[in-house]
Amino acid sequence: MNSWIDFFYFFICGAALLLSVLALWFTIIMPGIDRWSKRFFLLFFTVLMLNCFSALLETVLLRYPVPIPPVIFLLVLESLFLALPLPMLTVYLLHCSGEDIRSSRLFRAVIVLWAVYFVLVVASPFTGSFSYITPDRQYFRGPLYPLLLLPMTLTMLLNLAGTIRRRKHLSRKTYQSFLAALLPMTIALLVHTFVDVYALLDICIVLSALSMYSLVLSDQIEQDLCQQREIARHQREIARHQREIADQRASIMVLQMRPHFIYNTMTSIYCLCNQDPVKARQVVMDFTTYLRKNFTAIASSEPIPFSAELEHVRAYLAVEQAQYEDSLFVDYDTPHIRFRVPPLTLQPIVENAVKHGRDPYAGPFHISVRTRKTDSGSEITVSDNGRGFDPADDSGPHIALENIRQRLELMCGGSLVISPGDSGGTVVKVTIPDRSPASGEETYEKTKDSQTV
Secondary structure (H helix, E strand, O other): OOOHHHHHHHHHHHHHHHHHHHHHHHHHHOOOOOHHHHHHHHHHHHHHHHHHHHHHHHHHHOOOOOOHHHHHHHHHHHHHHHHOHHHHHHHHHHHHHOOOHHHOHHHHHHHHHHHHHHHHHHHHHHHOOOEEEOOOOOEEEOOOHHHHHHHHHHHHHHHHHHHHHOHHHOOHHHHHHHHHHHHHHHHHHHHHHHOOOHHHHHHHHHHHHHHHHHHHHHHHHHHHHHHHHHHHHHHHHHHHHHHHHHHHHHHHHHHOOOHHHHHHHHHHHHHHHHHOHHHHHHHHHHHHHHHHHHHHHHHOOOOEEHHHHHHHHHHHHHHHHHHOOOOEEEEEEOOOOOOEEOOOOHHHHHHHHHHHHOOOOOOOEEEEEEEEEOOOEEEEEEEEOOOOOOOOOOOHHHHHHHHHHHHHHHHHOOEEEEEEOEOEOEEEEEEEEOOOOOOOOOOOOOOOOOEEO
């Protein structure tokens, strides 16, 4: 190195080479970009890397006593590598615009200009009019050197005009990426036409390509995020529809109350009016509470306090006990009630137990309702000593319980598990995960209500 200018040129060429290698590496490892763009930038940065390497090698060889022909060959190779990215940008522009390359007039014009440039570069060592190297290895620009740069400059101007013309067909960031790549390169070429800034031209092209790559990458990542948000929105819509379907099934279940249950209740009330008027009034009150809770549940689309659901269950079982006074016994052990459940969660479970578990020929039917607080949430257990039901059976109880399980999952992330009891019967366990209390929720005191009827 003979002067600070030599050192500066060497430093610039080395920096451009390092940046192009890093860009190539990031293109290889970076996710979030489509396959076509990834292949394009791999080839694009490979060409830039070869251009920077040949420029660096040519700069070194000019400072050492080596034969002139290899230096001239590297100079020609560097000039071709310098111009090769220009038609590549045209191809990428047409791809992003959705145009057919084979029928594009812009692409044909750029190819013609690049062919002219190729001929001039290959002919330059034999004429000396464009550039030449003296015997003491000094590089000089010839009088026709601006003519050599004219095809490249026209190509850049065509690409710039084509980008502006197609801005409506490009996303905002893609349009900005082309401007970020084309404007500095065009300005650098215009300056290089009059002033020798060859090394600066190399690093300018690499930096422009990097800025273009970063903008394209961010645009595609943004598009991927939009697609993910759209998928998430679609999944929420599906969940909402499933929840609506589950709520509609619950509403139908309420409206389709067992006719014989209503008939038997009314008959019991009729008989009790003469036998035990006080008890008749109590059954009327319990039946009214049961009906009110049923129809209130139709209008409720959010989880309700467990105490309200428990009141519904008590009213239902009180009405059933009026009919099966000596054969139905209920035990409540509910110290924990400060949580919420989807409407019509516990009552249909208890009704299924009474309807499908009770055997009139097997002695008294016992049903137990218990709650407890766990580390992760709340737990409800409904157990009975009835005949149980076959897990392979697809009849009414399974349909109703599956509907409850679906609504638990959709509305509060809960679960429902059915298992046989240790001494016969069935155990249904409902788990409700902890959630922060909704605003305005009532404060419930822990109570223990253990009662055997």
